[in-house]
Amino acid sequence: MRLTLLNVIVAVVLAIAFAALNAAYLVWAERRGAARIQRRPGPNINGPFGLLQPPLDGIKLMAKQLTIPGGADKIMFITAPVLAMFPAIMSFVTIPFSDTIVAKNMSVGVLMIFAFASMGSMSLLFAGWSSRNKYSMMSSVRAVSQAVAYEIPMLITTITVVMIAGSTDLMEIVHQQSRSILHWNIFPLLGNSHNLLMPFSFLIFFICTLAETNRAPFDLGEAESELVAGFHTEYGSMGFGLFFMGEYANIVIGSCMTTILFLGGWSCPFGLFPGVWWFILKLYLLIATFIWIRWTFPRTTIYGLLNLSWKILIPLSLFNLLFTAGLIKVF
Amino acid sequence: MNSPILLQPDETFILNVGPQHPATHGVLRVKMEMNGEYIVNAETVIGYIHRMHEKMGELKTYPQFLMNLSRMDYLGALGYSHGHVLLVEKASGIVVPERAEYIRAIMVELNRIASHLFWFGAFVMDLGGFSPLMYALQDREHILDMLEAVTGSRLTYCYFRFGGLYNDVDDDFITAARQFIPRMRKSMKKYHKLVTGNIIFRKRLEGIAPLSKEMCRKYGASSAVARGSGINFDVRKNEPYSVYPEFDFDVPVYHECDSLARYMVRMDEIEQSLRIVEQGLDKLPGGPIMPDKKPKLIKPPVGDYYQAVETARGSFGIRLVSDGGKNPYRLKLRSPTYSNMHLFDEACRGMMIMDALAFMGSLDLVIPEIDR
Amino acid sequence: MVAYFTEIFTGLMSLFIGMGITFKEFFKPTVTVSYPYETLTMSARYRGHIELVENEEGNSQCVVCGLCEKACPSDCITLAGEKPEGGKKKVLTKYMLDFTKCSLCGSCVESCSFGAITFSKEYNLASTKKEDFYFDLLKRLEERNT
Numbered sequence: 001m002r003l004t005l006l007n008v009i010v011a012v013v014l015a016i017a018f019a020a021l022n023a024a025y026l027v028w029a030e031r032r033g034a035a036r037i038q039r040r041p042g043p044n045i046n047g048p049f050g051l052l053q054p055p056l057d058g059i060k061l062m063a064k065q066l067t068i069p070g071g072a073d074k075i076m077f078i079t080a081p082v083l084a085m086f087p088a089i090m091s092f093v094t095i096p097f098s099d100t101i102v103a104k105n106m107s108v109g110v111l112m113i114f115a116f117a118s119m120g121s122m123s124l125l126f127a128g129w130s131s132r133n134k135y136s137m138m139s140s141v142r143a144v145s146q147a148v149a150y151e152i153p154m155l156i157t158t159i160t161v162v163m164i165a166g167s168t169d170l171m172e173i174v175h176q177q178s179r180s181i182l183h184w185n186i187f188p189l190l191g192n193s194h195n196l197l198m199p200f201s202f203l204i205f206f207i208c209t210l211a212e213t214n215r216a217p218f219d220l221g222e223a224e225s226e227l228v229a230g231f232h233t234e235y236g237s238m239g240f241g242l243f244f245m246g247e248y249a250n251i252v253i254g255s256c257m258t259t260i261l262f263l264g265g266w267s268c269p270f271g272l273f274p275g276v277w278w279f280i281l282k283l284y285l286l287i288a289t290f291i292w293i294r295w296t297f298p299r300t301t302i303y304g305l306l307n308l309s310w311k312i313l314i315p316l317s318l319f320n321l322l323f324t325a326g327l328i329k330v331f
Numbered sequence: 332m333n334s335p336i337l338l339q340p341d342e343t344f345i346l347n348v349g350p351q352h353p354a355t356h357g358v359l360r361v362k363m364e365m366n367g368e369y370i371v372n373a374e375t376v377i378g379y380i381h382r383m384h385e386k387m388g389e390l391k392t393y394p395q396f397l398m399n400l401s402r403m404d405y406l407g408a409l410g411y412s413h414g415h416v417l418l419v420e421k422a423s424g425i426v427v428p429e430r431a432e433y434i435r436a437i438m439v440e441l442n443r444i445a446s447h448l449f450w451f452g453a454f455v456m457d458l459g460g461f462s463p464l465m466y467a468l469q470d471r472e473h474i475l476d477m478l479e480a481v482t483g484s485r486l487t488y489c490y491f492r493f494g495g496l497y498n499d500v501d502d503d504f505i506t507a508a509r510q511f512i513p514r515m516r517k518s519m520k521k522y523h524k525l526v527t528g529n530i531i532f533r534k535r536l537e538g539i540a541p542l543s544k545e546m547c548r549k550y551g552a553s554s555a556v557a558r559g560s561g562i563n564f565d566v567r568k569n570e571p572y573s574v575y576p577e578f579d580f581d582v583p584v585y586h587e588c589d590s591l592a593r594y595m596v597r598m599d600e601i602e603q604s605l606r607i608v609e610q611g612l613d614k615l616p617g618g619p620i621m622p623d624k625k626p627k628l629i630k631p632p633v634g635d636y637y638q639a640v641e642t643a644r645g646s647f648g649i650r651l652v653s654d655g656g657k658n659p660y661r662l663k664l665r666s667p668t669y670s671n672m673h674l675f676d677e678a679c680r681g682m683m684i685m686d687a688l689a690f691m692g693s694l695d696l697v698i699p700e701i702d703r
Numbered sequence: 704m705v706a707y708f709t710e711i712f713t714g715l716m717s718l719f720i721g722m723g724i725t726f727k728e729f730f731k732p733t734v735t736v737s738y739p740y741e742t743l744t745m746s747a748r749y750r751g752h753i754e755l756v757e758n759e760e761g762n763s764q765c766v767v768c769g770l771c772e773k774a775c776p777s778d779c780i781t782l783a784g785e786k787p788e789g790g791k792k793k794v795l796t797k798y799m800l801d802f803t804k805c806s807l808c809g810s811c812v813e814s815c816s817f818g819a820i821t822f823s824k825e826y827n828l829a830s831t832k833k834e835d836f837y838f839d840l841l842k843r844l845e846e847r848n849t
Contacts (some may be wrong), residue, residue: 037725038465039734110790134346139683181725216459219533225354225457225686296525298532299459301685302368306617312711395776398808462725469734476746483750483822489808497809498748525724530714 007094012219015092019085022252023245026052026287030088033291064237069132072234076130080231083123083240084246087116091253096171098266098276107266109170110158114151117212122251124214124221124231127243139230142302143221146211149309150218156317160324161185176264184264197320202262204317206286209254211305214247215279216294221300240329245326255286343371350379354457354688357698361675361691368683373676377669381702388662393419393629397660398489400542403666404700407446408488409439409478410642414649416491417572418638422631422651423493430618431495432574437508437611438478438490440604444515445474446643447597447604450695454528454594457692458535470518475509493629495621500674508612512605519601527598536591536613540678540690543588550677554645555600556694558584559592566641577614578607590693630657644668644695659674668694669701750807751823753800755840761848763841765819767793771811777804781810795841802828802836 026262028043028050035042043050068077094109106112119146164185165173186202211218220274222230232243259265259282266279300308349360364372384403388396400415401408413435420427435677448471475485482490482497490497523591526532547557557564565582567575583599585592631653639648645667652661660671671694679687733788736743755763767784779801783795812820830836 033729034461035417035733036729037463039469039728039731040465041733041735041737044737134365141367219459223459223685225459226685228353258609291721292725292729295462296721297460297529298455298526298535300537302683304534305532391776394774395808396746398776398806398810402806462728466728480746480748483746483748483809484807491804497813521724525721528717529721530710530717 003248011093012089016089019089019092019249019252020245021138021211023248024058026248026251027057027244028054029175029287030294032290033288037292037295040193043310054278061238061241066237066239067234069234071132073130073132076126077234078239081235081242081246082181083119083126085242085249088118088246088249091116092249095253095256096174096260096265096278105169105171107169110162110168110173113253114155114158116298117250117253118147119152120212120246123243123246127235128231134232134317135227136233137225137231139221139223139227141231143214143231144213145302146218146220146305149306150208150313151210153204153309153313153317154212155320156314157205157208158261160201160317160321163321163324163328165222165223170260174260174267177264179265184262184267186262197323198262201317201320202258204313205262206258206319207308207313210290210293211309213250213254213290215251215290217300218305219294219299220305223299225299251287251290252283254284255290258286259283341366346683346685349376350512354691354695355698356453357695359698359701360673363684365684365688368685370682370684370687371681373679373687375672375675377672377698379559379627379702380698380699384703385662388664389659392658393493393631396658397491398487401489402489402699403664403703404446404642404644404668404697405486406449406697407442407643409435409442409490410484410640411647412488412491413439414640414642414647416493418636418651419493419629419631421638421679421697422634422636422653423626423629425494425625426622427494428619429451429574429616430499430620431620433611433615434496434500434620435491436574436578437500437608437615438481439640440607440611441478441508442488443643444601444604444608445471445478447601448474450597450643451522451526454692454695455532458532458689460526460532461696463522464551466518466521466525470515473507473511473514477504477511480504480507492621495608495619495627499620505612505615508608512609515601515605519598522598524645527595533591535689536594537589537685539590539686540682540693541588542674542678546674546677546699551676552670552674553667554641554643554695555593555596556645556671558596560588561586562673564640564646566646567646570639572640575607578610580604580610582608590690593693628657630655639665641666644697644700645671664703666703668696668699669703672701724839745824745826749822749824749826750809751825752802752805752807752828752838753811753820753840754823755795755798756819756821757844757846763795763798763819763844765795765798766817767795770814770816770818771820774810774814775816776808776810777806779805799843800838800840802838803833 031053032050032316043053046052047058067185068074090244091113094106094112096105096109122219124143124147125140128136128138128143131137161173162168165176167173197295210216214221221227222232224230232240263282266276268275268278335471343366344362346358346363346365348363349355350358355361358374360379362374362376363370382398382402387399391399397415419425432655441557448467448496452467455463478488479485482488536662542552542556542560544560544562546552547560547562552560553564553566561584563582563584566572567580568582580603583596583603584651585595631651634653635654636651636653637648639646647667648663648665650661650663650665651659654660662685675691675694679690682690704728735761755765758764765782767782769782772782781797781799781801782795783797784795786793809822812822834845
């Protein structure tokens with residue numbers, strides 16, 4: 001019992017470290033990647049390849065004063081950035097990086113991650129509401145309607161995968177895909193499902209991840225050309241820093257989930273040396289796609305976004321769910 | 332202490348967009364009465380960078396006022412200078428050598444392309460796409476390099492003189508311009524693939540902010556705003572000036588009236604400007620760039636003169652009332668964006684704020700040019 | 704129904720085309736100049752602030768006619784001169800340029816029929832003090848000579 005408790009504490013510390021490190025260096029990667037796409041060098045002054053930029057930015061943010069605007073709801077204003085970071089870190093606890101590297105595997109791992117993910121929109125609501133700024137307010141209203149709209153297709157798609165695996169245990173889901181590359185959930189024919197629509201459900205899940213993490217082209221919450229900076233307009237110093245880290249931590253979580261549910265987790269595409277490095281490789285390829293998408297597309301409108309969810313993604317994912325259920329019954 | 336923000340269902344709130352706001356690209360302030368995300372009423376407040384250009388025109392002599400014109404619109408400066416020099420030449424009867432006129436036309440068209448490129452980038456950035464801005468700026472840089480090599484400055488040129496030009500173009504410029512044309516055409520293909528075809532982009536512009544012909548006429552809109560609403564009006568064609576009748580080019584007109592139509596007009600105009608530059612380089616005659624006989628002191632005879640030119644932002648009119656003195660009695664500058672912008676108040680009612688700001692981007696506002 | 708699926712399909716394709724373009728751009732070389740570390744040479748006609756031209760003896764060619772002072776739209780130029788004893792021509796004793804007001808129009812350079820002023824190539828002129836932009840051009844000329 002005591003060993004388990006120790007395990008959890010170590011795991012949480014490692015999760016925080018992993019999340020913070022990822023958040024810091026994903027900012028760097030994003031800036032470098034964006035710069036390459038736009039044919040600029042990007043941050044390259046501080047340290048080799050600008051690698052010292054994230055810690056220096058962190059120090060700068062921490063050294064700044066946290067100003068609370070007059071008329072703001074103080075408690076909510078301070079709670080919001082913490083709430084942005086906390087669920088993301090907690091979600092890391094249950095994510096299996098390999099057979100052995102997992103802090104606490106739970107039989108309801110999928111559920112737990114979704115429970116924490118839905119808390120993320122709460123922090124946006126808190127931040128927008130408490131800032132007492134009209135732009136922030138509008139942003140938080142948008143963020144919540146967006147979160148509601150995109151959690152539904154995301155969950156329905158996840159249910160499809162869970163039905164195929166017959167388990168909500170993330171370990172189990174990966175184990176079932178680890179026989180060969182063709183057994184990954186994304187591939188339709190030989191896999192566990194024989195479901196032709198699986199690539200589409202991968203696409204739906206990926207789009208929903210983009211929307212859930214408030215990433216471009218769905219970054220309506222912080223649409224800088226309309227809402228200045230959205231919900232974090234009034235935040236400076238580490239409050240802003242935490243929002244930023246929370247955003248990147250959420251991206252990591254979303255990519256982890258995509259890897260686990262559709263890309264076979266830590267299993268190797270060629271059946272050789274399965275292990276954590278495969279997981280990391282797939283994870284960062286997905287994150288690179290996130291960055292790539294952000295610097296290619298313009299932003300959608302709020303009604304375009306809701307239309308996409310309610311008129312396209314939800315019907316398609318529901319159809320996919322029924323189709324998969326039928327297939328499971330037949331085979 | 333906090334008092335909760337209480338809003339009745341039909342209650343509206345005032346949103347101050349600007350004077351410092353990322354979407355207004357300058358110091359324009361829009362007071363919006365909002366019902367949630369919907370605009371009930373909008374009022375544009377201008378004058379934050381009013382610099383009294385018209386008054387300066389009255390106080391300065393004609394040559395001294397030359398450089399003010401390029402400060403009006405910092406993106407398409409040469410077009411405005413062109414209007415001024417044409418007007419004063421007309422008023423005081425100075426004959427411009429043909430070579431100078433051709434070079435002026437080439438320069439103005441290059442400047443127009445540069446201006447449209449910047450607008451394209453900034454517009455897509457308003458919609459949330461950042462990379463097209465960088466690509467557009469790369470192409471614009473080639474133009475600015477060319478213009479700098481000839482005129483000596485990159486943005487606020489003072490190149491045209493009454494009767495001709497400050498200095499002649501060299502062979503380097505001609506080769507650079509010839510190389511630039513195919514490169515720009517290639518880039519245009521890239522922009523159409525990357526931006527115009529993009530479904531997100533189209534969804535944001537198609538059918539948004541329809542401006543009827545009547546409304547464009549009512550507010551005196553010109554440039555792509557009018558041409559996107561089906562009004563075939565281009566000063567270069569309708570009231571020809573300079574050497575434009577010599578060139579073979581089309582005026583792109585779209586009848587959809589929406590933001591996408593305005594976007595398409597400007598993108599097509601880049602191609603038409605390229606055609607003019609191409610023809611101008613082919614036809615460029617030799618000879619002097621300044622007339623042999625030029626009055627030492629410019630004193631137009633008593634009278635009322637008007638000259639309109641098609642700048643990158645629309646029909647720019649300049650009216651001069653001369654009392655025969657060495658500085659004008661009155662110099663009226665009709666800035667095209669001023670008319671285009673005032674459409675916004677009426678057109679954006681009932682729109683969502685995202686669409687309204689996308690619409691504002693499609694009007695191509697340059698604030699110093701509105702305030703003058 | 705067909706239109707619905709065609710739109711989804713064409714929409715997706717347009718997104719992939721866009722991503723293809725940015726992917727290609729990713730591997731192209733950078734085009735920017737990292738300014739403080741590398742600098743570009745200014746073009747021959749670049750217009751910096753004005754500078755006095757020296758003759759063979761290292762003196763200014765200015766004859767103190769004052770045309771540049773009159774041509775300037777913004778009253779940037781103040782100059783003074785005196786006739787040395789026994790000399791015929793006026794000699795420049797003071798040439799001040801108030802660069803805070805200058806808009807680089809070039810009227811002064813054009814108005815000068817003696818070729819006494821020219822544009823410099825200087826562009827690194829940032830400062831926090833207004834006084835740094837009141838240039839004593841005669842002093843600059845002497846400094847250049849020494």
